[in-house]
Amino acid sequence: MRQVQQKDTLTVKPEAPPLLWRHRHILDLDDFTLEEIELVLRTSDAMKEVLSRAIKKVPTLRGKTIASLFYEPSTRTRSSFELAAKSLSADVVNLSAGASSIVKGECLVDTLSALEALGADIVIMRHPMSGAPYIAARYLKASLVNAGDGWHAHPTQALLDLYTIREHKGSLKGLKMTIIGDIKHSRVARSNIWGLTTMGAKVTLCCPFTLLPAGLNHRQDQFPKVTIEADIEHALDGADIVMALRLQRERQPSGLLPSIREYVRLYQLTESRLAKAKPDVIVLHPGPVNEDIEIASSVARGPRSVINEQVTNGVAVRMALLYLLAGSRQL
């Protein structure tokens, strides 16, 4: 008699009624409900299964054109979106600011309408100015995905972080998440705070006060409530998840930090400091890592680090988002 292992995923549970996906653009996570985030994460599970196959390709977006428009450099986000689009069989056009008419002084709206005239159904945009995608979305008939705008938001990164956390912890409800580093200039932190709070996690921010964003805990309707802790050991105490952030020196004016050495001494995520957190803590970093500045290389490459999983999961999460956007009626 042959024994066949049956996995639990085969069990069919009664379904909740399907959700109406109401986002034509993905600009930030501040307008995502808990159910919408869960829909993205569940769809990402299915996409991860596609990526585990020998042939990592499905025909879902055949005939759709996806354009990426990057006004800032990027390694992970850009290649991750490109792989995601190609795995769904979409055609991909890549534009970067250095190698297009942007250097000749073309304005954003004109570049976008040119992309649209070329037949782009979804535009993926990274821009150094906070809020630029909101202006772009007003002029676009295509869907827009914000791949990072200035200090403001990076919703796809936050969703892949949530996905990675969920893979390790199951639910995020009641978990303590500590974010350490240059929060003021971090679009990743901002989008993550929205997403984590919606999912029921409690967020603690830890950094020198000069690197804190203005207006925290001031108005509930503008930003979720967070705990602020200047001392890293207190901040890490009992944490379930830790995220380290790079010092974004390209965005920092001078005078925010007395010296990098002092910052390293007071705020670097080291193994001995990480020992304050829960034993099953996971360490995230959106990359690129400046090793031995915001995070010790032994931690970044250590057993608690899920940094490479974040990159892998990024493709699945972006496939899920492209799929959901392509199904919205207006496209």
Next chain:
Amino acid sequence: MLPKIIMTPEDIRRTLARMAHEIIERNKSIENLVLVGMRTRGVPLARRLAATIASFEQAEIPVGALDFSLYRDDLARLDLQPIVKSTDIPVNIDGRTIILVDDVLYTGRSTRAAMDALIDLGRPEQIQLAVLVDRGHRELPLRADYVGKNMPSSRHEDIQVKLTETDGVDEVAIIAQSSLKEGQQ
């Protein structure tokens, strides 16, 4: 119009038993078989068929679940986008005889999508199709190898299959479409 019950729990049980016998008869050896249920209601049906075959033949047949949403040809036309779930087939399908299982065979488009999805996973020796209800109105040149019940229907009607595992009750009903929510099929 009130739903008209066309299959009771007893009917469904007997029909699946007959289909299991047909599967055994047609395939002679069941060694090579894999039952693959099309999500959502094909999966519990595949499990029941496998359990029935196991009780007749004292052999376990692997059961898988297939989600074909990513292969549909009508994504842009649907009002509600289907929720994509994982495909989970516990064995390599190369060289196996796959029996695709679905609740209702209608236009044949889901079956087409499911076959494309399967072939992306490997090269089965054969694909056969088992459905609980065949309601006609094919739009593609397809037929089922095992049919539980032929139910000629009007396009204005809908065939609603309910199973204990997904809906808490075993029942097949024919129902006027106007009383259905859109996007249910």
